Amino acid sequence: MIRTLIAIFVAILILSLPSAGIGQDRIVLRSESGASEIPLTGSILEYTGEELTIRTGPDAVRVYEAERILGVETPQTEPHRAAIKAFQERRFQDAFDLTIKAVEEEQRQWVRREILALRVKVALALGDRIAALDAFLSIVTSDPTSRHFSLIPLPWRLEPPPKDLVAAARIWMRGGSEVSRLCGASVLILSEDESERARAELDQLAISFDERVYHLARAQLWRGRMAREGNSASRGVLANWQDRVRNMPETLRGGTFYLIGKSYGELLDHEQAAAALLWLPLVYDSDQRLAAEAEWRAAVHLRAIGRSADAVTLCSEVMGRFAHTPAAKQAEALLDEIRDEVSSGGAN
Structure with a gap:
């Protein structure tokens, strides 16, 4: 009878544990001093942007700051x-x-x-x-x-959104969270019928207490102005945005670098344009289509200042690393143009 009760107790205990089970999860934790790494095993109960909670034994639950977590298996x-x-x-x-x-x-x-x-x-x-x-x-x-x-998939191109995306954005705009409204307004800011409403929403979000939201809202407002004003910006405005991007959370800078690169391109400052655009394929590549387009545009700008060899390198990478994107065909066409110039003696 005692053995039966023990078996039932053990079964209940096992069922009460998370599906991963004790000892199946492994984390590497940075010590408080930062001088060493501490491996731990257990069952991760929760892992958020702020903290990780792990059960390391039947009666032992520990909570660690997320910034101390170096690895999770x-x-x-x-x-x-x-x-x-x-x-x-x-x-x-x-x-x-x-x-x-x-x-x-x-x-x-x-x-x-x-x-x-x-x-x-x-x-x-x-x-x-x-x-x-x-x-x-x-x-x-x-x-x-x-x-x-950092994966927030906001639109950054300067083209009007398709109808199905507009319909979805209207729903997100009615969402209860600032992030949902940011996503919706970022789509609708370039919609002909919804831009005023979206601009008003972004104006509100631009004073949010959430720094992630207000930085992105301000960048999207600038994107809206660029679209309305023909993608033109003075060097003073661009210098201001280069200062602003340095104040943004580092993981959220990709879209703003794209806008800066596009604007420098309009001013025919090809070197600055390429430098800004290359941040996307080098660091901010979660949106592979945007990163590929940015790298192709950087190649165009480098070719314009006689750096054809560098342009060839970038085009080749777009065609390989981002072969599945529309920019791959644009890179291939640019590469063919450069090779034709070289073969005819028209480029160094």
């Missing part, structure tokens, strides 16, 4: 592993479908957010901004302090 479901593999192999539609199945099978909320972060990247690679924004908003609804906030 956790068991993954088969669809999760397959989605990662498909993404790495550029089978983006397969990866997207697998993230849906992976979320359905995963019980741990913090791991679900990891899968959704992967879905944001996959959707952007597919050019599906609606799916990317939906996945991102699911992440920040679950964890407003998310470590994945």
Whole structure:
């Protein structure tokens, strides 16, 4: 009888634990002094942008600041592993479908957010901004302090949004969170019928207490002005924005660098334009299509100042690393032009 009771107790205890189970998760923690690394095993109960909570024993639960976490290893479901593999192999539609199945099978909320972060990247690679924004908003609804906030898939090009994106943005604008309204307003700021409303919303968000929101809202307001005024900006305005971008959270600067690069291009300051645009493929490449376009544009600017060899290098990388993007064909066309010039003796 005692053995039976013990067996029942153990079974109940096991069922009460998270699905990963004690001892299956591993983290590497920076010591408080910063002088060493501390490995720990256990069961991660939660992992947000602020802290990680881990059970290291039946009665031992510890909480650590997220900034001290250097690495995390956790068991993954088969669809999760397959989605990662498909993404790495550029089978983006397969990866997207697998993230849906992976979320359905995963019980741990913090791991679900990891899968959704992967879905944001996959959707952007597919050019599906609606799916990317939906996945991102699911992440920040679950964890407003998310470590994945840098993935926020705001639009940065200066073209009007398609109708389906406008319809989705209207819903996001009615959302209760500032982040949801930021996403919606950033789409609608270039919509002919919705721009005034979007501008008013961004004006409000530009004084938010959340520095992530107010920096991005201000950049989107500038994007709206660029679109209205024909993408023109004085050197004084650009110098001001270069100062501003240095004050932004480092992980959120990519879109603003794109706007700075575009503006310097309009002023025919090719070197400054290329320098700004190259931040995207070098650092801020979660939106692969935008990063590829930025790298191709940088190649155009470098070619314009006689740096054809550097332009060839950039075009070759776009065609390889970003072969799945529209910019790859533009890079190929530019590369052919440069080679024709070289073969005819028209370039150094």
